[in-house]
Amino acid sequence: MSNAVETSLLGKVALVTGAGSGLGEATARTLARAGARVAVMDVRQAEAKRVAQTISQEAGGDAARALGIGADVSNWSQVSRAIEAVDSAWGRLDIVVNNAGIDYTLPIPDLTAEQFEKVIGVNLTGAFFVAKAAWPLMVRQEGGHIVNVGSTAGKRGWANAAAYCASKWGLNGLTQALVAEGRPHNIRATLIVPGRNAY
Numbered sequence: 001m002s003n004a005v006e007t008s009l010l011g012k013v014a015l016v017t018g019a020g021s022g023l024g025e026a027t028a029r030t031l032a033r034a035g036a037r038v039a040v041m042d043v044r045q046a047e048a049k050r051v052a053q054t055i056s057q058e059a060g061g062d063a064a065r066a067l068g069i070g071a072d073v074s075n076w077s078q079v080s081r082a083i084e085a086v087d088s089a090w091g092r093l094d095i096v097v098n099n100a101g102i103d104y105t106l107p108i109p110d111l112t113a114e115q116f117e118k119v120i121g122v123n124l125t126g127a128f129f130v131a132k133a134a135w136p137l138m139v140r141q142e143g144g145h146i147v148n149v150g151s152t153a154g155k156r157g158w159a160n161a162a163a164y165c166a167s168k169w170g171l172n173g174l175t176q177a178l179v180a181e182g183r184p185h186n187i188r189a190t191l192i193v194p195g196r197n198a199y
Contacts, residue, residue: 009034093144108162
């Protein structure tokens, strides 16, 4: 990685949801290596704090480089408190990565109403809650970038994935709405679809 890339996010603050493991953890650590201060948010608080500690260690022991936050993205009060913690710690929020997601791989007759609502709550409502909570900070600082992690399931339907497909198709629409409403405030929104069939 070139030095220009490594320092491209100096002075920026990022928040990544579902960052306690997997893609979210990798994203948080990559943003930190690029110079950003990173809020690591996960429903599993212990994992969020572990990743934040790892980021701090990788930054030479700089504890101010990362913040571990335990919060459920489908809970508006918890999301609001998480964004308030970021604002209190660093006074700004430049990048949001809505990565948190769950799925139940079940045929429709076996998928319960509660399971369907839980997937929508985390994958779609959660992304809306985080964007909504971050919005006033981004408007105040006259810019920001909201990145939503989509899926090829948001382009075509799969068997045994009704809730997941519905949530990712909805995320497509939410992202387009964020683009339209964010433009006057210099707030960008991007949908990223990991995988070989990205679009």
